[in-house]
Amino acid sequence: MSEPASGLRILNLHAGYELGSPIVRGVSIEAKRGEIVAILGPNGAGKSTLVKAIAGTVPIESGEVRLDGEDFTTRPVHRMVAGGLALVPQTDNVFTTLSVADNLRIAAHGLSTAQRRARFTAIFELFPDLARQRGLAAGRLSGGQRQMLAVARALVVVPKALLLDEPSAGLSPKVVAELFAKLLEIRATGVCIVLVEQNVRAALTIADRLYVLVEGRNRLEGPSHDLLADPEIAALYLGGVRGSVRAAHP
């Protein structure tokens, strides 16, 4: 590793819920600061397990997780955020009984009052809807607003890397477009964003680079436009994904 280590770097990661039967079997990915990387692949490819393992919620068997050169592989989950690595889970990603403001405050421990105020101002500027609903219990937000809140909360302690597990799941195309517009704004601040997506079309609209996982391993990778330009790949990943990939790579 002689090149400057900026951003998130995953090396030959093996991870899974049960020891000895990893779901992620030797995945390597890289996401530079200010880059959006999408992880695509059929159901059961290990995409979600991969981001959960990176964030520390699924045990890692071997391999390395590095963020800006620092080793995060064995860091306990609750210390990931402070180190700059934030995960937005796919479901149950807000505290429904807490208010919108408390959902944000809860991520702000370790910040001084002044720092927290500054962060909240910045966050409410990016998510004006949340500012209006700050007193409301998060359980009363719509699906799209909850997703926005979950992303906003991940931004409270300015992350170096933001991992999102299927952020578009269950959202209308209009809301997905809004959410992805926010991600582009976040990318512009130098955060590296790793996005797991089933919704390939949506992912392609914002990702700089793509990784395709199949059966827990890297299958394809490259800049989005290159992969899009390849008619075979575009056909594979914009159409029925699973069967075609297996057929193409026996």
Add this chain to the structure above:
Amino acid sequence: MSMQFVADGLVAGATIGLGAVGVTLTYSILRFANFAHGEFISWGCYLTLVIAGAIGAWVGPSIAPLGALSIGPNVLAAGLLAMALTGLLAIGLDALLFRRLRRHGSSITAVIASFGAALALRAALEAIFSSRPVYLSQDLQIAIRVGGLRITPDQLALLGVAVLLVGALQLLLSRSNAGRSMRAVSENPALARIVGIDVAAVIRLTWFIGGALACASGVMLGLVVQIRPTMGAELLLPLFAAAILGGIGSVPGALLGGLIVGLAEAAAVQAIGAEWRAAVAFMILIAVLLLRPAGLFGRTD
């Protein structure tokens, strides 16, 4: 029917309520019914007794009672110190027993283990202090009349202390970072970790608060009844009735539930006889579970 049961019921209810707060917190954050919670009440009371005795022996026998109360400043100081120690006892029990079970066992394992812990803690008290009853104060208090009810200054002070403690805890839960973290862990421990909450620290805090309030409950109980190693265990059923009536997870609910159970027990004692006291908590428990399982302030999710 005379309304005198109101005074007795409120004092008993505050005692139950303080204990029920610990039960409700443990249940909502660790997801198991801790049947050893009654023992924290007994231990808290005995610790207070020992410390108060030690202070008495150190300062001399001439400790005057505080104002109209039957207890002196030594008991008050001992109670505060014992609250901290009982909190640490609860943390210690968790570290020794429940934390290990959380890694592997299910919540039913923890419940059964708490039965065992209760027996061990009670047996330890019996071994050290024997089953002979002892007293925090043997003063006879002259009751004062408040709106037609006879109530002793001790009882009034106890009510005030209970409301103050629960009010302070409610403020902590709703306004402080620690309180928000506790509510977050209670709702979704996995997400709590992801957002950077040290869940292990929140669990320790929960045990500490539960243990400390159980001790306060034990001191209140010890001022009203004889101090015996079984005093806390006998309060266990009313504790659970109160916690469930108030709605699991609700601190004000636990206090209100405690007051209702205490009043109902006192009313039953006055109306139909003391032998029915224990049955009342049982009936309330069953009625709540059948009619309104979420309790008065419980979440219905």
